[in-house]
Amino acid sequence: MTATLSATGQARRPAAAVLRTEIRLFLREPGALFWVMVFPTVLLTVLGLIPSFREDQEDLGGRSVIDLYVPVAVLLAMIMAGLQAMPPVLTAYRERGILRRMSTTPVRPSALLTAQIVLHGAASLCSAALVLAVGRGAFGVRLPGQIPGYALSLVLAVACVLALGATVCALSRTSRIATAVGSVAYLVMMFTAGVWVPVQTMPGLLRRIVECTPLGAASQALDQAARGDWPGWSHLAVVVVWTAVLGAASTRLFRWE
Amino acid sequence: MPIIEVNALRKSYGGRLVVDEVGFGVEEGEIFGILGPNGAGKTTTVECVEGLRVPDSGTVRVAGLDPVADRHRVTRLLGAQLQESELQPKLTVREALELYSAFYPEPADWRRLAERLGLDTHLTRRFAKLSGGQKQRLSIALALIGNPRVVVLDELTTGLDPRARRDTWRLIEEVRASGVTVLLVTHFMEEAQRLCDRVAVIDKGRVVALDTPAGLIGRSSGSTVISFTPSEPLQDTGALARLPGAVSVSVDERDGRVTVHGDDDTADAVISLLAARRVTARHLRVLETTLDDAFLDLTEQDA
Ligand SMILES: Nc1ncnc2c1ncn2[C@@H]1O[C@H](COP(=O)(O)OP(=O)(O)OP(=O)(O)O)[C@@H](O)[C@H]1O
Ligand SMILES: [Mg+2]
Numbered sequence: 001m002t003a004t005l006s007a008t009g010q011a012r013r014p015a016a017a018v019l020r021t022e023i024r025l026f027l028r029e030p031g032a033l034f035w036v037m038v039f040p041t042v043l044l045t046v047l048g049l050i051p052s053f054r055e056d057q058e059d060l061g062g063r064s065v066i067d068l069y070v071p072v073a074v075l076l077a078m079i080m081a082g083l084q085a086m087p088p089v090l091t092a093y094r095e096r097g098i099l100r101r102m103s104t105t106p107v108r109p110s111a112l113l114t115a116q117i118v119l120h121g122a123a124s125l126c127s128a129a130l131v132l133a134v135g136r137g138a139f140g141v142r143l144p145g146q147i148p149g150y151a152l153s154l155v156l157a158v159a160c161v162l163a164l165g166a167t168v169c170a171l172s173r174t175s176r177i178a179t180a181v182g183s184v185a186y187l188v189m190m191f192t193a194g195v196w197v198p199v200q201t202m203p204g205l206l207r208r209i210v211e212c213t214p215l216g217a218a219s220q221a222l223d224q225a226a227r228g229d230w231p232g233w234s235h236l237a238v239v240v241v242w243t244a245v246l247g248a249a250s251t252r253l254f255r256w257e
Numbered sequence: 258m259p260i261i262e263v264n265a266l267r268k269s270y271g272g273r274l275v276v277d278e279v280g281f282g283v284e285e286g287e288i289f290g291i292l293g294p295n296g297a298g299k300t301t302t303v304e305c306v307e308g309l310r311v312p313d314s315g316t317v318r319v320a321g322l323d324p325v326a327d328r329h330r331v332t333r334l335l336g337a338q339l340q341e342s343e344l345q346p347k348l349t350v351r352e353a354l355e356l357y358s359a360f361y362p363e364p365a366d367w368r369r370l371a372e373r374l375g376l377d378t379h380l381t382r383r384f385a386k387l388s389g390g391q392k393q394r395l396s397i398a399l400a401l402i403g404n405p406r407v408v409v410l411d412e413l414t415t416g417l418d419p420r421a422r423r424d425t426w427r428l429i430e431e432v433r434a435s436g437v438t439v440l441l442v443t444h445f446m447e448e449a450q451r452l453c454d455r456v457a458v459i460d461k462g463r464v465v466a467l468d469t470p471a472g473l474i475g476r477s478s479g480s481t482v483i484s485f486t487p488s489e490p491l492q493d494t495g496a497l498a499r500l501p502g503a504v505s506v507s508v509d510e511r512d513g514r515v516t517v518h519g520d521d522d523t524a525d526a527v528i529s530l531l532a533a534r535r536v537t538a539r540h541l542r543v544l545e546t547t548l549d550d551a552f553l554d555l556t557e558q559d560a
Contacts, residue, residue: 017359021345021352028347096343104307104337105360105403106329 014107019115026119032085036120037127039080040073041134048139060201067142068198070135071222075157075193075215077127079186081120082161087168087182090116091175100257109256117166121158128154145228149221153231156239157218161189163246164214170253192216199223211235214242258321260285260407260438261306266315268301276301277462278315285406288429288439290453290470292446294556298462299442300340303409306440307337319407333362336405338396340412340442346385350376350395353384354402361403370398373428375421389416397425401432408432411442426452446548460556473551480546483524484516485538487531491515500526514540 026032044066047053053065060068090113093099099109135141144150168185172178190196193215200223202210210216217238221231259282268276276298283289291299304310305317308324308331317324324331344353354367354376371377374394379387387395393416400408413429414422422445429452433439443449449456450470458466458473466473474480490513491497497506502520509516517527524543531538 014360017356021348021356024352025345025347093345097339097341098343098345100309101339101342101344101399104309104332104335104339105357106332106362107360 015111015114018107018111019118022112022115022119026123029085035080036077036085036123037130040077040127041130043076044069044073044131044135045138048135054139064141065198066135066139067226068194068200068223070131070141071219071226072194072198073131073135074128074154074222075161075219076190076195077131078124078158078161079189079193079215081124081127082158082165083168083182083186083189085123086116086120086162086165087172087178088175090166090169091172091178094169094255094257095175097257103256113166113254117162120165121162124158124161125154142226144222144226146225146230149230150225153218153221153225153236153239156236156243157215157222160214160218160239160243160246163243163250164189166250166254167246170250170255173255188213189215192219194219212238214239217242259283260320261289261440262316262318263302263306264316266302266305266317267313268298268305268310269313275462276305276312279459279462279464280315281457281464281467283438283440285438286433286436287454288433288441288452290449290456291440291442291459292444292449292456292552293459297459297556299459300411302459303411303440303442304339307335307339307409308332309337309339333403334406336400336403336408338400338408338410338413342396343392344384344395346383348384349381350384350387350391351380353395354380354398357399357402363404365402365404367398367402370401373424374398375424390418390421393417394421394425397428405437407438407440409440413441413443414445414448422448446552450548458552458555466555470548473555474546474548476551480550481520481524482516482518482544482546483527483542484514484544485527485531485541486512486514488537488539491536496530497527500530502526518546 047069048066056062056064093112099112102109102112132143136143164185165182168178168182172181192199192210192213194200194202199207199210199216199219211220217235221235221239224231224235261283263282264280266276266279267274279298279302281289291302293299301310305312306319306324308328311325319331319335322331348356350371354371358364358367368377371380374397376391376394376398379391384392384395393414397410397413400410414425417425426448429439441453453470455467455469456473457464466476468476491508494506494508494515497503497515497517500517500519500523502523504518507516508514517523528538
């Protein structure tokens with residue numbers, strides 16, 4: 001009885017109700033679930049099954065390829081959530097008049113955007129935890145040495161990718177455009193996150209350019225924290241500046257209908 | 258004081274004026290209808306009342322509040338059913354009702370609403386899997402779920418089967434009986450005639466008539482239609498045309514059926530005239546013109 005009461009009491013809180021609904025809907029999307037929650041870990045596992053990738057290498061500073069791919073897989077989870085999964089959902093909400101319908105109620109449609117952002121942020125952090133756990137459990141990748149620094153870098157990186165995803169939604173009039181723009185941004189982000197070549201092994205000039213991009217900087221910050229150092233302030237600053245710029249742009253440019 | 262006031266409302270899109278000096282007032286507890294051809298500006302007008310569109314000029318007030326500036330307060334007392342709107346495709350009926358209940362401080366009992374609208378057997382069905390009429394019913398339920406003082410319904414019964422339509426009318430009558438004001442856009446004259454206390458007819462962005470449904474019908478000349486097939490051809494129809502109240506007489510060339518537009522007196526006079534001439538009127542029909550005719554009259558003039 002008490003449980004029922006508190007359940008309805010909670011349902012009365014609109015923002016919580018919206019978030020709960022959006023989480024339910026996310027769980028009904030097998031595609032998004034796979035790419036966000038499962039794929040990064042699968043990628044890490046596939047790489048980890050190659051024996052030479054598990055061996056420490058002289059030219060990687062005594063670490064193995066799989067060590068370098070843990071932050072990459074973590075960033076990949078964020079890219080999947082923020083750039084692949086979220087933009088088509090939000091633009092479809094706008095196209096179908098769902099945001100408009102909601103704006104005739106006392107709850108602002110921004111509650112729906114907030115719920116989507118929180119949901120995708122949380123999903124990518126869960127996926128990151130799964131990547132770290134599998135890396136540690138299956139392939140003996142050491143857990144991050146500098147845990148607060150790692151957590152800070154993770155949170156900043158998630159915020160940045162979500163701000164980028166929100167900007168894609170703001171710039172795309174239809175969900176088809178959002179999917180297309182999202183895919184281009186997604187490939188660029190995958191490259192700068194080091195999916196093909198880990199940022200740490202990129203040649204000097206390229207690396208310096210990539211370090212100016214949000215995911216290049218995030219990748220360096222995560223790698224440093226993984227090794228046990230406090231992430232470089234310059235990398236963190238790059239991520240924060242991008243987040244601020246993209247966040248402001250998406251808020252200004254977003255169209256409700 | 259009217260609970261909804263619209264004054265000299267204007268709205269244009271890309272330089273094309275689609276709402277031109279529209280004005281009307283809706284009294285508390287009234288059911289007020291808006292009729293008009295496609296593209297007349299009905300949706301634009303009611304969406305200005307809902308605060309979804311911003312007027313170019315003119316004023317709109319709902320319970321004394323500006324729906325744009327006081328958006329938040331207006332949304333608490335106004336429920337809206339939009340002509341076009343969807344929900345998340347994988348959201349079930351029940352989840353939608355619960356979610357929207359959570360938006361309002363004192364929501365109605367959604368189970369009762371679902372029952373009244375015949376949705377109680379589809380509670381677990383996803384929005385994308387609902388039929389058009391079921392979506393429409395859900396949309397009506399969501400408009401009423403916040404216990405609003407004013408509901409704005411844009412094409413309330415479009416897509417509903419005849420039984421659902423009548424059930425919905427009864428629901429709207431109940432809602433009004435509890436003191437709620439209803440602003441209703443419709444293409445169904447029967448709906449306007451049955452539900453509305455007053456209707457405004459909008460054509461090309463202007464209010465061309467504002468009256469009770471009976472007033473609108475009475476306004477069109479020749480509101481009684483008498484038709485019959487005479488047992489032998491009538492030699493002169495002029496005698497019919499001169500009968501009291503007669504407005505027009507026409508004879509169908511194929512079957513000789515005669516149609517006279519007039520009023521109640523005309524009907525009596527036609528019968529007497531035929532009796533005097535010993536002509537039998539076969540298949541005699543005396544009909545009131547409907548709101549349909551009045552509507553066509555009002556909106557075709559400047560077509
Ligand atoms: N957002 C918009 N941008 C441009 N033109 C619009 C917009 N909304 C409506 N119009 C135009 O304004 C006119 C009036 O539209 P509105 O939707 O108000 O008509 P309506 O009376 O509701 O018609 P219907 O009976 O078909 O629903 C139409 O010619 C339409 O093309
Ligand atoms: Mg319309």
